[in-house]
Amino acid sequence: MKILAIGASNNRHSINRLLASHAASLLPAASVQTLDLNDFEMPLYSDERAEQLGIPVQARCFFQSIGEADALVLSFAEHNGSYTAAYKNLFDWTSRINKAVFQDKPAVYLSTSPGPSGAASVLAGALDSAGYSGARVIASLSVPSFDKNFDENKGQLSNSSIRQNLLSAMQLLHREVVRSGLHRAQLRAL
Numbered sequence: 001m002k003i004l005a006i007g008a009s010n011n012r013h014s015i016n017r018l019l020a021s022h023a024a025s026l027l028p029a030a031s032v033q034t035l036d037l038n039d040f041e042m043p044l045y046s047d048e049r050a051e052q053l054g055i056p057v058q059a060r061c062f063f064q065s066i067g068e069a070d071a072l073v074l075s076f077a078e079h080n081g082s083y084t085a086a087y088k089n090l091f092d093w094t095s096r097i098n099k100a101v102f103q104d105k106p107a108v109y110l111s112t113s114p115g116p117s118g119a120a121s122v123l124a125g126a127l128d129s130a131g132y133s134g135a136r137v138i139a140s141l142s143v144p145s146f147d148k149n150f151d152e153n154k155g156q157l158s159n160s161s162i163r164q165n166l167l168s169a170m171q172l173l174h175r176e177v178v179r180s181g182l183h184r185a186q187l188r189a190l
Contacts, residue, residue, distance in 0.1 A: 001177055003027055004069035005034040009077035010086035012038065015146045016075035016119075019112050022156060024073045026170045035065060037086045045092040059093035066103055071177045072135065073170075075110035076126050078119035083126075091133070100134025106176040108169050109140040118144035138176050139169035 005024040007017025017034060024032040040058040043049055066072065077084050083091075094101045109126055111119035120142040130137045141162075143149055149159040157163040 001027065001030045001174075001181075002068065002070045003030045003032050003073060004065055004071070005032055005073045005075075006037075007034075007075050007077065008037070008087035009084050010037040010041070011077070014077065015112055015114070015150070016077045016110070018152070018155075019110055019143060019146070019150070020073045020075040022150075023075070023108060023110060023166055023170055026167055027174050030174075033065065033069070035062070037084075037090060040090045041086070042089060042093055045089050045096075050093075050096055055096055056093060059090065059097060062090060063094050063097045063101065063103075066101065066105060069105060070181070071173055072102060072105050072107040073110065073173075074107060074126070074135075075112060076119060076122045078111065078113055078117075078122040081121045083122055095133070098134075099132070102130075102133050102135035104134050104136060106138050106173055106180065107135045108173050109135075109137050110143065110166075111141075112143040112146045112150075114146055116144045118142035118146075136176075139172045141165055141169055 003024040005020040007014040007020045009016050021034040040062050042056045042058050091101060111123035113119040123142050127140055143162055149157055149162055151158040
């Protein structure tokens with residue numbers, strides 16, 4: 001099982017990338033690839049630039065990474081109540097390849113922040129648009145006050161209630177990947 005973990009921030013010390021990677025690591029026997037948005041830096045999207053430049057290789061690589069994964073774990077950082085500019089730009093470029101950026105992959109959507117809201121407003125926006133972007137969100141969770149609820153030395157959630165909620169979300173994702181895999185195998189056998 002290949003899981004793609006994405007922290008939707010270009011901060012080099014992104015707590016959202018850390019959370020996504022930690023969540024993906026909870027799946028038994030999964031191969032986890034964690035993406036760093038800094039590896040996908042591109043010019044600011046506009047339809048004129050798309051006409052002039054074509055689709056940048058970074059957007060194509062991002063789309064291909066999603067296509068090769070069995071499931072996604074995305075953790076959204078919040079800038080002024082919305083997506084980070086780095087994530088939105090990558091998403092906009094990639095959507096020019098296919099509006100279903102997430103290619104009907106099962107996903108767990110997360111968010112976190114240093115504050116008590118846990119970036120809940122950006123998570124709500126991401127959940128609202130998931131169907132338009134081709135994500136099948138199996139579960140979602142906002143983690144408030146990251147520094148208080150995550151032990152960076154141990155690399156895991158320290159709050160037992162949040163940890164259990166995250167584990168439950170990842171178990172649901174695991175079941176969906178297994179179920180989807182069995183369904184695909186049955187179709188191939190026909």
